[in-house]
Amino acid sequence: xxxxxxxxxxxxxxxxxxxxxxxxxxxxxxxxxxxxxxxxxxxxxxxxxxxxxxxxxxxxxxxxxxxxxxxxxxxxxxxxxxxxxxxxxxxxxxxxxxxxxxxxxxxxxxxxxxxxxxxxxxxxxxxxxxxxxxxxxxxxxxxxxxxxxxxxxxxxxxxxxxxxxxxxxxxxxxxxxxxxxxxxxxxxxxxxxxxxxxxxxxxxxxxxxxxxxxxxxxxxxxxxxxxxxxxxxxxxxxxxxxxxxxxxxxx
Amino acid sequence: xxxxxxxxxxxxxxxxxxxxxxxxxxxxxxxxxxxxxxxxxxxxxxxxxxxxxxxxxxxxxxxxxxxxxxxxxxxxxxxxxxxxxxxxxxxxxxxxxxxxxxxxxxxxxxxxxxxxxxxxxxxxxxxxxxxxxxxxxxxxxxxxxxxxxxxxxxxxxxxxxxxxxxxxxxxxxxxxxxxxxxxxxxxxxxxxxxxxxxxxxxxxxxxxxxxxxxxxxxxxxxxxxxxxxxxxxxxxxxxxxxxxxxxxxxxxxxxxxxxxxxxxxxxxxxxxx
Numbered sequence: 001x002x003x004x005x006x007x008x009x010x011x012x013x014x015x016x017x018x019x020x021x022x023x024x025x026x027x028x029x030x031x032x033x034x035x036x037x038x039x040x041x042x043x044x045x046x047x048x049x050x051x052x053x054x055x056x057x058x059x060x061x062x063x064x065x066x067x068x069x070x071x072x073x074x075x076x077x078x079x080x081x082x083x084x085x086x087x088x089x090x091x092x093x094x095x096x097x098x099x100x101x102x103x104x105x106x107x108x109x110x111x112x113x114x115x116x117x118x119x120x121x122x123x124x125x126x127x128x129x130x131x132x133x134x135x136x137x138x139x140x141x142x143x144x145x146x147x148x149x150x151x152x153x154x155x156x157x158x159x160x161x162x163x164x165x166x167x168x169x170x171x172x173x174x175x176x177x178x179x180x181x182x183x184x185x186x187x188x189x190x191x192x193x194x195x196x197x198x199x200x201x202x203x204x205x206x207x208x209x210x211x212x213x214x215x216x217x218x219x220x221x222x223x224x225x226x227x228x229x230x231x232x233x234x235x236x237x238x239x240x241x242x243x244x245x246x247x248x249x250x251x
Numbered sequence: 252x253x254x255x256x257x258x259x260x261x262x263x264x265x266x267x268x269x270x271x272x273x274x275x276x277x278x279x280x281x282x283x284x285x286x287x288x289x290x291x292x293x294x295x296x297x298x299x300x301x302x303x304x305x306x307x308x309x310x311x312x313x314x315x316x317x318x319x320x321x322x323x324x325x326x327x328x329x330x331x332x333x334x335x336x337x338x339x340x341x342x343x344x345x346x347x348x349x350x351x352x353x354x355x356x357x358x359x360x361x362x363x364x365x366x367x368x369x370x371x372x373x374x375x376x377x378x379x380x381x382x383x384x385x386x387x388x389x390x391x392x393x394x395x396x397x398x399x400x401x402x403x404x405x406x407x408x409x410x411x412x413x414x415x416x417x418x419x420x421x422x423x424x425x426x427x428x429x430x431x432x433x434x435x436x437x438x439x440x441x442x443x444x445x446x447x448x449x450x451x452x453x454x455x456x457x458x459x460x461x462x463x464x465x466x467x468x469x470x471x472x473x474x475x476x477x478x479x480x481x482x483x484x485x486x487x488x489x490x491x492x493x494x495x496x497x498x499x500x501x502x503x504x505x506x507x508x509x510x511x512x513x514x515x516x517x518x519x520x521x522x523x524x
Contacts, residue, residue: 057427084433094428098446107442112433160433 005033006069008164008195009054014063014073015219016049023049025219026063029197031164036196038206038227041216042242047199048091050216051166054197055088068163084112087157091169093149095141101128101152102137105159113160120159127155131185147178154185164195171202183209203246207231215239305493312485312494319481320501323467326399326477327505330467331460333403338410343440345415359411366408372469375401379473398470406463413455417448454516461509465502478502 009031016024023046031037039047052058054065056072056079065073072082095104102124109120128137131151141149150170157165167186171179183205189196190209200206206213206227213230215223217238223230234240253261290296344352344359366374378401383392391397421444429439471480478501482494 052427055431057430080430080433080435083430086431088427088431090424090428090431092424094424096425096428096443096447098450108432108434111438111442156432 007032007066008035008068009197010066010069011050011054012064012066014050014053014065015061016046016053016058017061023219024053024060027216027219027221029214029221029224031195031197033195034193035211036190036194036198036209037212037214038210039197039199039214039216040201040203040206040230040242045216046219047216048168051088051168051197051199055086055166056082057088080112084160085163086166087160087162087164088166089150089153089157089168089170091172093141093146093153093173095149095153095156097141100138100140101133101144104141104152105156108156108160124155124159127159128152130188131155132181145178146174147181150174150182151185154182154189158189158194164197165189167196167198167200169199169201171200171205201246203231203243215242217242302490303492303496305491308489308491308493309497312482312489313497315485316478316482316494316497316501319476320478320498322395322475322477323464323502324505326395326402326470327460327464327467330399330402330406330463333399334406334410334459334463335456337403337407339414341407341411342414342418345411346418363408363411366404367412369405371402371405371466372472374405375469376472377401378404379470394473395470395475398473398475402463402466402470406459406466409459410456413452413459414448417452418444420451421447454513457509457513457516461506461513464506464509468498468502 007030009029011027011029014024014027015022027046027050029037029050039050041047049058053060053073060073063073064071067082067085071077072079095101096107099107102121105124105127106115106117106120109115109123110117115123125134125137128134131154133148133151133155136144136148136152141152144152150173154170170186171182174182179202183202186196186198186205187209198206198210210227212224213227214221215230215234215236215238217236223234223236223239230239231243234243293299341359341362344355345363347356369377375398379394379397382390382397391400418440425443425447426439429443430436434442467477468479471477471483474480476484478498479495482498485494486492
């Protein structure tokens with residue numbers, strides 16, 4: 001499905017500092033319905049912080065973020081209600097270790113979205129099966145491989161029927177041979193038309209799945225465009241240098 | 252068919268194991284035997300045996316001490332339940348971030364500092380004699396209840412800190428993930444953080460309960476006939492300390508099993524096998 005229509009997420013001139021360190025210095029970014037944007041950039045360039053600001057896990061210092069045209073960074077907005085319309089998948093999975101795979105998926109459904117146990121579990125099983133985890137419903141995270149854990153995390157994120165899915169380097173903590181299965185899950189969501197903002201170091205994946213690639217450099221979006229353009233014919237020297245460095249380590 | 256190299260390795264391992272066992276046995280005999288010999292050959296031993304380990308007196312006094320011990324059991328079981336709840340409430344108040352909670356949060360800090368900082372025996376004394384002296388209507392007058400309240404206050408202060416340490420030890424990413432799936436802060440605490448924290452602090456919690464189970468004897472200073480008090484009374488009538496040894500055995504009978512549960516929860520490292 002190609003990207004069309006109105007913007008789901010809009011980031012306008014957002015800044016964020018941690019103490020003296022300015023992490024975001026005026027980020028502008030829009031994600032339209034059914035669009036997938038890959039957010040690339042070096043470690044420490046602010047990718048995670050941007051995603052955490054959008055999911056209101058961090059408070060922005062300045063600027064605003066809009067979800068479906070409504071401002072969500074206003075102090076009067078209830079962050080819980082906003083988070084229920086978004087979903088974030090973490091680099092380190094952050095599954096709940098005391099709960100089974102299925103319980104991880106249904107917790108938000110039941111407690112945040114008010115679904116009954118029966119309907120939440122039925123949908124949870126469907127989702128786990130969809131991401132290749134049929135039969136693993138009752139396993140604790142510690143008994144699953146990294147790739148399986150991350151797929152549970154994706155199912156958990158998707159369970160809340162989010163307007164947009166934020167993916168924070170979801171393959172960075174994985175052994176190389178497990179990366180493929182997680183990327184396949186993301187591809188599946190893309191085919192479904194999920195609106196996504198994907199922070200990633202996997203350039204070939206970005207090229208394949210993303211409609212747009214945005215290059216984040218020292219807290220600003222330095223360059224944005226279709227993957228072919230940004231990844232193969234970057235306009236900025238910083239982008240070129242970043243891509244060359246990645247090529248050297250074989251990504 | 253295992254290779255000869257493997258057989259050799261296994262034989263060496265068995266030899267090492269047998270040697271280890273022999274050393275353990277020998278050193279146990281030397282240490283324990285030496286201690287026993289030291290005590291049994293001491294000049295005062297015949298008299299000590301007569302006054303502390305008198306079988307006749309033991310048989311005579313044990314039923315009474317045991318009956319009194321049931322009061323200890325009732326007190327510590329009730330107190331433990333109350334402590335689990337009070338300690339948790341104090342811990343949750345102390346970590347609550349809402350500004351409206353500020354005065355209660357301050358109180359919870361004072362609660363912990365105060366009741367953890369005063370010797371338990373003093374607290375039993377102050378509450379046991381102080382509260383009735385206020386002559387307020389509705390306050391309990393039963394020394395058993397007052398003593399139990401003193402223990403609950405003292406141990407809740409410790410347990411609150413144990414809970415708090417457990418809650419703080421749960422990784423921040425767990426809270427993030429709970430909020431990200433749409434839970435409120437309260438739901439995140441209730442469904443994600445607390446269950447993990449409580450599992451983690453179960454061994455130190457039970458450890459505090461071992462301490463509590465013997466500190467119940469402190470209530471005797473208020474007068475209730477619990478095991479220690481009963482043993483003391485028989486002692487003063489017979490001029491023989493054996494009833495106190497009987498009481499000691501009863502305390503051990505509840506604290507040792509609790510300690511073994513702590514070992515099991517804490518993993519195999521701590522257990523003697």
